[in-house]
Structures are given as structure tokens and as C-alpha cells.
Amino acid sequence: MLATFTQVADAQSTHSIQKGETLSSIGDQYSIPAAAIKRSNNLSSEHLIAGETLTIPAVVSQNEKELLARLVHAEAKGESYAGKVAVATVVLNRVDSDLFPDSVNDVVYERSASGHYAFSPVLDGSISNTADSESTRAVEEALQFRGQGQNSLYFYNPETATSKWVSTREQTIVIGNHVFAK
Missing domain, CATH: 1.10.10.2520 (Cell wall hydrolase SleB, domain 1)
Structure with a gap:
């Protein structure tokens, strides 16, 4: 599924945070550095809350x-x-x-x-x-x-x-x- 996402993603998308996820694991899922996700969402810490939505930066083809x-x-x-x-x-x-x-x-x-x-x-x-x-x-x-x-x-x-x-x-x-x- 990641390959399909990478091929079609041109713009930012969103991700609903699941319990136990970290910025690092979400970054790995989308092939985006965790720091980019943190910056795109103006996060001041690594703490995530299940159920909240993150903006995922655009994947670069x-x-x-x-x-x-x-x-x-x-x-x-x-x-x-x-x-x-x-x-x-x-x-x-x-x-x-x-x-x-x-x-x-x-x-x-x-x-x-x-x-x-x-x-x-x-x-x-x-x-x-x-x-x-x-x-x-x-x-x-x-x-x-x-x-x-x-x-x-x-x-x-x-x-x-x-x-x-x-x-x-x-x-x-x-x-x-x-x-x-x-």
C-alpha cells in the first residue's frame, strides 16, 4: 500500500493518530521524516494523542x-x-x-x-x-x-x-x- 500512496500523493494528506503511534512510526509509514510531520503540525513535543489528526507533508516522487x-x-x-x-x-x-x-x-x-x-x-x-x-x-x-x-x-x-x-x-x-x- 505504501508504494501506491507514494505514487499518487502530490499534496499533503491527513493521518488519524492511533493509540501507541509515535511521530517516528507515522513518519516511517509515509516515508516522511518525523521532524517534517512535527513541523507541519506545529508540534512542540513528541507527545501524540490518539484520535487527533495530523497533516502529513507531501511525498516527493x-x-x-x-x-x-x-x-x-x-x-x-x-x-x-x-x-x-x-x-x-x-x-x-x-x-x-x-x-x-x-x-x-x-x-x-x-x-x-x-x-x-x-x-x-x-x-x-x-x-x-x-x-x-x-x-x-x-x-x-x-x-x-x-x-x-x-x-x-x-x-x-x-x-x-x-x-x-x-x-x-x-x-x-x-x-x-x-x-x-x-
């Missing part, structure tokens, strides 16, 4: 992993491995946020109200380039630690960014040439 790796490769080429993981994490944070679409595909190809793509590789076509193995590994690591970290929703290079708005966001971390913010 193999095709979406490949798309995300291509985005990471294009956006973070020349950056450190940590920078690549952070770029992938921003996309996953957006998928898990109520402010953005609910799938990697929809986040990557999202357009602003003015019609611009959120990520420049979509506009310039470099999103179609094959990802390198480091970018693929970075995506896998970001998925393993999904729900942890600084909750960054944005990243930009202050040397090349054309939007002044992004620099008004709360900075969370700087890695290489990228500033990450929420």
Missing part, C-alpha cells in the same frame, strides 16, 4: 527528486555541498508551507503575480540540464532532514539579485554566495 536535483545543480553550481542542501531545503520548506504550492513540481514552476518564475533556471532553460551526482546527493540529504533547520523559504545572491524585496526578509543563514531568509 522520483520525478520530483530529479527535477529538484536539476534545480539545485542550476541554482547552486559552484557552491558548497552545504549550499546545495540548503537550496533543496528551501524548495521542500515551500512545499510544506501554506504560502506556496503543495508539490515540488508546482513550487519549481510557480509564477509570481507579475508572471515571473520564482527560480531563474526555469526562465533561462538551465532547469533542463542534467544534475550532477553532488546535487542528487544534496536532494537526498535535504529529504532526510526535512522539517529541520532554519525554516528558510527564500535564497538569493546579493551580487546578482534583481529584486529588492527579498533582501527585506529575515536572514537565517549565509552559505557561500547565497543568503537564505524566511
